[in-house]
Amino acid sequence: MMRRTVISILIMLLGGFLFLEACKKQGDTATALIPLQFTVPVGFPDPVYKFENNPLTQQGFQLGKKLFFDGRLSKDGNFPCASCHQQFAAFATFDHPFSHGFNNQFTTRNAPGLFNVVWMKELHWDGGINHIEVQPLAPIVAENEMAETIDNVIAKLKDDAGYRQMFKTVFGDEEINSQRMLKALTQFVAMLVSAGSKYDKVKRGEAYFTEAEQSGYEVFQAKCTACHAEPLFTDNSFRNTGLPVNEILKDIGRMHITGNPADSLKFKVPSLRNVYATFPYGHDGRYYSVSAVIDHYRYAVVNGPATDPLVKNKIAISDYEKQDLLAFLQTLTDSAFIANKRFAQTE
Amino acid sequence: MKAGSGYILCALLFLLCSCQKELKNDNSTLKSNTVHIVFRPVVKGQPLLFNQPYTNAFGEDYTVTAFRFYISALSLKNNNTGFPVTSEVKYRLADAAVGNTLSFAISPDQNTFNGLSFQLGVDSIDNVSGAQGDDLDPARGMFWTWNSGYIMAKLEGASSYSTVPNGNFTYHIGGFSGENKTMRSISVSVPQGRQITLKDNRITTVFVNADIDKWFDGAHALSIASNAFVHSPGSLAASYADNYAGMFSIASITEE
Numbered sequence: 001m002m003r004r005t006v007i008s009i010l011i012m013l014l015g016g017f018l019f020l021e022a023c024k025k026q027g028d029t030a031t032a033l034i035p036l037q038f039t040v041p042v043g044f045p046d047p048v049y050k051f052e053n054n055p056l057t058q059q060g061f062q063l064g065k066k067l068f069f070d071g072r073l074s075k076d077g078n079f080p081c082a083s084c085h086q087q088f089a090a091f092a093t094f095d096h097p098f099s100h101g102f103n104n105q106f107t108t109r110n111a112p113g114l115f116n117v118v119w120m121k122e123l124h125w126d127g128g129i130n131h132i133e134v135q136p137l138a139p140i141v142a143e144n145e146m147a148e149t150i151d152n153v154i155a156k157l158k159d160d161a162g163y164r165q166m167f168k169t170v171f172g173d174e175e176i177n178s179q180r181m182l183k184a185l186t187q188f189v190a191m192l193v194s195a196g197s198k199y200d201k202v203k204r205g206e207a208y209f210t211e212a213e214q215s216g217y218e219v220f221q222a223k224c225t226a227c228h229a230e231p232l233f234t235d236n237s238f239r240n241t242g243l244p245v246n247e248i249l250k251d252i253g254r255m256h257i258t259g260n261p262a263d264s265l266k267f268k269v270p271s272l273r274n275v276y277a278t279f280p281y282g283h284d285g286r287y288y289s290v291s292a293v294i295d296h297y298r299y300a301v302v303n304g305p306a307t308d309p310l311v312k313n314k315i316a317i318s319d320y321e322k323q324d325l326l327a328f329l330q331t332l333t334d335s336a337f338i339a340n341k342r343f344a345q346t347e
Numbered sequence: 348m349k350a351g352s353g354y355i356l357c358a359l360l361f362l363l364c365s366c367q368k369e370l371k372n373d374n375s376t377l378k379s380n381t382v383h384i385v386f387r388p389v390v391k392g393q394p395l396l397f398n399q400p401y402t403n404a405f406g407e408d409y410t411v412t413a414f415r416f417y418i419s420a421l422s423l424k425n426n427n428t429g430f431p432v433t434s435e436v437k438y439r440l441a442d443a444a445v446g447n448t449l450s451f452a453i454s455p456d457q458n459t460f461n462g463l464s465f466q467l468g469v470d471s472i473d474n475v476s477g478a479q480g481d482d483l484d485p486a487r488g489m490f491w492t493w494n495s496g497y498i499m500a501k502l503e504g505a506s507s508y509s510t511v512p513n514g515n516f517t518y519h520i521g522g523f524s525g526e527n528k529t530m531r532s533i534s535v536s537v538p539q540g541r542q543i544t545l546k547d548n549r550i551t552t553v554f555v556n557a558d559i560d561k562w563f564d565g566a567h568a569l570s571i572a573s574n575a576f577v578h579s580p581g582s583l584a585a586s587y588a589d590n591y592a593g594m595f596s597i598a599s600i601t602e603e
Binding site for chain 2: 130131134141142151154177178183186256257
């Protein structure tokens with residue numbers, strides 16, 4: 001009798017313990033999320049991406065950063081986002097017209113630098129991506145880039161206890177799906193704000209242009225800002241700048257997305273921030289120097305039906321003006337951004 | 348001993364109850380007059396069989412290997428009172444290969460209706476809202492990664508009339524803006540102007556046919572020989588959307 005009672009009590013205690021444990025999983029063990037502030041630099045417009053349904057947190061940013069540098073997002077493990085988006089090149093691919101992808105293949109467009117992305121309404125050279133959160137899907141599944149499937153990436157992340165813990169911290173439970181992965185990646189990419197160049201310091205009254213830089217700035221304002229509008233140094237429009245079509249790639253740019261012949265050979269106006277770090281230039285990386293790009297506008301514009309009126313008659317820039325312009329464009333390099341340890345791979 | 352067991356029982360019950368809160372479903376108790384809407388993929392009225400040879404209006408042979416479409420805002424209609432009762436499912440990816448994706452349960456407040464309506468596709472706002480989950484998860488294979496936007500409906504198969512090397516046809520129909528819009532509002536009525544009256548404790552099931560053959564021959568004549576694939580938004584995709592908008596009809600209504 002006594003023994004039975006003892007056993008009953010033990011069973012009760014064990015049962016109660018198990019139930020309590022089962023309940024516990026739902027709550028209170030979660031690590032507190034540390035909110036992260038997104039600061040709009042002085043003089044910048046309101047961002048397009050407003051972090052709706054994706055509250056920025058320290059842990060979300062760290063998870064996004066881990067994903068950004070993780071080769072497992074690619075089929076053979078060799079091509080993390082960071083393989084084409086290198087910090088020392090302002091997150092473009094250093095010194096490559098095209099980037100390397102899976103199975104010894106090349107991309108078909110020049111990798112753009114990643115900074116100030118939250119101010120972009122459309123992404124990619126052809127504007128095919130309509131929202132920052134879904135952009136990573138394009139390189140992940142592209143056969144010549146990361147060559148992986150979404151399901152495989154999610155399965156690999158689920159296999160990793162470290163990721164399960166991080167997702168749980170950020171999103172409340174261990175569930176890992178594409179939506180959560182993309183939101184975390186967005187938190188990292190969104191924080192890549194570049195607004196600390198000499199140009200910015202001059203604007204804030206913290207530094208002065210040299211004489212050449214100042215003259216170059218005046219040339220820039222007279223002849224370049226119609227497309228490369230301050231402070232983002234792009235108006236985010238799509239334009240045909242008179243680059244003859246690449247005969248091998250036959251890349252028609254924006255028309256590939258819209259199907260509209262008026263968009264033939266139109267490509268996104270790239271920001272000129274960090275321009276000296278992101279060479280080569282053009283959607284297919286055909287120009288290896290800033291000087292060569294300026295010379296294109298001075299001498300080499302090829303007119304077609306959709307060529308932009310602003311460049312149709314070429315842009316008159318004298319040799320003197322060009323030297324000053326080059327001096328000014330160097331003030332757009334944000335060395336602090338390029339060296340910011342916060343954005344560098346941990347380990 | 349008896350007291351001990353009672354105590355254990357009480358303790359376990361208490362613990363169960365304390366857990367219950369988190370398990371509890373938001374759905375209130377199912378009303379007795381539930382309507383089941385069941386979509387049936389068919390070819391010329393006959394239940395679809397994958398890889399079975401069919402012939403379309405142009406005399407072209409074809410087989411079907413995949414058939415999926417998004418359904419949203421499914422609601423019952425009553426032309427007399429005009430009340431809409433919308434199912435709670437925001438978006439459902441109906442997949443001919445996955446039976447339970449094809450049926451919906453609706454519990455209306457009123458008991459008579461004479462038709463139903465729904466949206467086929469994904470609303471424009473949900474095409475530009477970033478990363479989504481559940482049936483809109485891009486991993487479902489209904490999202491274009493290079494040209495952001497959802498594929499509203501997908502039909503894949505093979506035909507000897509296909510002009511692509513492997514003899515397949517792949518119709519991935521999407522596009523959400525302007526003339527390229529491929530979302531369609533569908534409305535189907537109960538045949539012969541009849542009215543359905545739900546009865547207590549009886550389950551009424553409405554079978555809605557989705558006839559694949561209409562993809563080729565509906566508002567537009569779209570032979571396999573002329574188009575073996577559609578993989579981007581545009582006027583051709585919109586023509587297929589016009590055709591699939593006409594593929595639905597109420598086939599039968601049962602009570603049990």
